[in-house]
Amino acid sequence: MRIPTRPFIPAVAATLALGVAASALSLSPATAAPASGEGKPLFEFGVVADVQYCDCDTKGSRNYRGSLQKLSEAATTFNSADLAFTIQTGDLIDRNKESFDQILPVWEQIQGPRHHILGNHDFPVYTDEVESLLGMPNQYYDFSRDGFRFVALDTNDISTYANAPESPKRGQAETILAAKTWEGDSNAQSWNGGVGEEQMRWFESVLSDAEAKGEKTVVLGHMPVAPLNEHNAWNDSAIIATMEKHRSVVAYLNGHNHMGNYEERNGIHYVNLEGMVEQDTNAYSVIKVHEDRLVIDGYGREPDRQLKFASK
Numbered sequence: 001m002r003i004p005t006r007p008f009i010p011a012v013a014a015t016l017a018l019g020v021a022a023s024a025l026s027l028s029p030a031t032a033a034p035a036s037g038e039g040k041p042l043f044e045f046g047v048v049a050d051v052q053y054c055d056c057d058t059k060g061s062r063n064y065r066g067s068l069q070k071l072s073e074a075a076t077t078f079n080s081a082d083l084a085f086t087i088q089t090g091d092l093i094d095r096n097k098e099s100f101d102q103i104l105p106v107w108e109q110i111q112g113p114r115h116h117i118l119g120n121h122d123f124p125v126y127t128d129e130v131e132s133l134l135g136m137p138n139q140y141y142d143f144s145r146d147g148f149r150f151v152a153l154d155t156n157d158i159s160t161y162a163n164a165p166e167s168p169k170r171g172q173a174e175t176i177l178a179a180k181t182w183e184g185d186s187n188a189q190s191w192n193g194g195v196g197e198e199q200m201r202w203f204e205s206v207l208s209d210a211e212a213k214g215e216k217t218v219v220l221g222h223m224p225v226a227p228l229n230e231h232n233a234w235n236d237s238a239i240i241a242t243m244e245k246h247r248s249v250v251a252y253l254n255g256h257n258h259m260g261n262y263e264e265r266n267g268i269h270y271v272n273l274e275g276m277v278e279q280d281t282n283a284y285s286v287i288k289v290h291e292d293r294l295v296i297d298g299y300g301r302e303p304d305r306q307l308k309f310a311s312k
Contacts (some may be wrong), residue, residue: 020207031123041288041295042146046078046086046110048284049255050275052121053103054094062277064094066148068106070276074284075109081286084145086110087152089255089273090119090222092134097124100133104109115143117152119222119255120161122190127154127162140199142206148289149210149248153203153221155233159193169196176234186230192223194234200242207246216309217249218294223256229255243268249311251294269307271296 057170077174078086092107093099107114116134123130127139156162158235160177163169172194180188195203210217223237233239243249244266251269258275274283296305 039290042148043084044081044286044288045084046073046074046081046284046286047253047273048086048088048276049273050091050119050258050277051088051103051107052091052094052275052277054096054099055102056094061279062094063280064277066280067277068103070282070284071103071106072109073104073282073301074276077284077286079109079111081223083112083286085113085115085182087115087150087220088117089220089253091121091255091275091277092116092119093124094121094277095124097133104134112153115152117220117222118154118156118162120156120159120193123156123162126164127156130162132176140202142210142266144210144215146289147215147291149206149213149215149217151203151206151210151217151219153195153219153239154199155195155221155223156193157196157199158234159188162193172196180234186228187232187236188233189230192234195221195239200235200238203239204242204245207242207249211246211248217246217247219243219249219252221252221254222262224254224270224272225252226265227261227263229257229261231272240265251307260302264307267309269294269309271305271307274301 008137008139051067052064052069054064056064092103099211116136118139131139131203140152142149142151158169158173158176160170160173176186176194177190207217223233224231225233225239243252249268253270253271253273255273255275257272258278260274261272263270273285276283283302284299285302288297292309294307298304
């Protein structure tokens with residue numbers, strides 16, 4: 001973990017392959033090994049979770065306006081490194097479409113390729129318009145780099161906030177949420193969502209393609225899927241089952257739960273990154289990609305971790 005310096009910034013988801021009943025996961029506490037700088041990485045990339053900017057007064061531990069300064073600070077760090085790309089795991093804003101006008105110029109200070117993942121707070125408008133505002137190729141997508149496949153999921157695909165009231169996805173989401181609420185599932189929350197049938201089929205095909213090409217796979221989404229938590233995507237168990245079918249998957253990275261979390265199960269590391277918006281201290285990461293591990297170099301509140309996996 002590093003304590004970065006602060007630069008100056010001007011003001012500037014019931015017909016769905018969800019497995020509606022969340023299965024009880026037998027999980028034991030785990031921690032990843034501390035980060036190690038041994039050996040030169042294949043490449044590095046930057047990650048930011050839950051910037052959640054808005055021109056709003058601080059509420060509880062959430063310092064909304066402070067995210068402008070924090071993201072600028074992260075940009076300075078990222079630009080001083082030789083990064084292959086930077087990705088933010090959703091909730092770039094907290095509310096209001098106008099918030100994009102203020103935070104995007106700061107995000108665009110980051111040099112090199114930049115990627116977005118959609119979070120539940122990113123929907124002052126519906127999915128298609130948010131995609132357009134952020135210049136995304138699609139609400140979910142994948143790309144490759146030096147023997148690794150990166151898969152960006154949209155865990156808001158089936159939700160009560162990302163789709164118009166008259167849309168089939170909104171109807172599915174309302175039915176699923178009602179069923180999960182009746183069953184008493186901890187993630188039966190209106191601010192959660194799930195990955196729809198079409199996206200799940202796409203996800204399976206991408207993982208199969210990566211495996212056929214001998215690529216290791218890192219999956220990213222806004223919502224966690226493990227450990228069991230109230231923030232988890234509605235179809236967390238289905239997402240886990242799909243990943244566990246493919247030995248190429250080495251990690252799942254996400255935000256949403258601002259406090260962070262970690263679990264390793266069946267060879268996959270589940271890392272919930274801490275939310276930048278929280279407190280006055282920053283939180284972001286540079287991840288070094290090696291043939292046999294991911295080394296998370298955390299800044300501010302984000303802890304260092306070393307995620308080991310089998311090399312081919």
